[in-house]
Amino acid sequence: MNWEAQSVLRRGSSLKQKAEKRSTRSWDVSIENTVSEINKINKRRKSGGFYLNQAELMDILQQGYQVALKRAALEAFEGRYEAQELAAMVDQQETLAEALELIQQ
Secondary structure (H helix, E strand, O other): OOOHHHHHHHHHHHHHHHHOOOOOOOHHHHHHHHHHHHHHHHEOOOOOOOOOHHHHHHHHHHHHHHHHHHHHHHHHHHHHOOHHHHHOOOOOOHHHHEEEHHHOO
């Protein structure tokens, strides 16, 4: 489960959206597909409920943030900015909170 939850941010689509203040259909679909994958893996099939609670999901998202930032830096603005520069353009806590909200919908 660890790797799957990190992929929400690792794919960088949500960070690219924040930095560029725009979205594309491709980014939207990427985010939707990743959230769907995470929910499928996190859901307990027989007993219902979920494997990870909100705090555990947030911890995983925080762990994946830097990796996602590096990937987003390669793709956002045609790769013109380093990860540190891109980090200054987005609010980390807001991005993480939105990712968690998407997962919990």
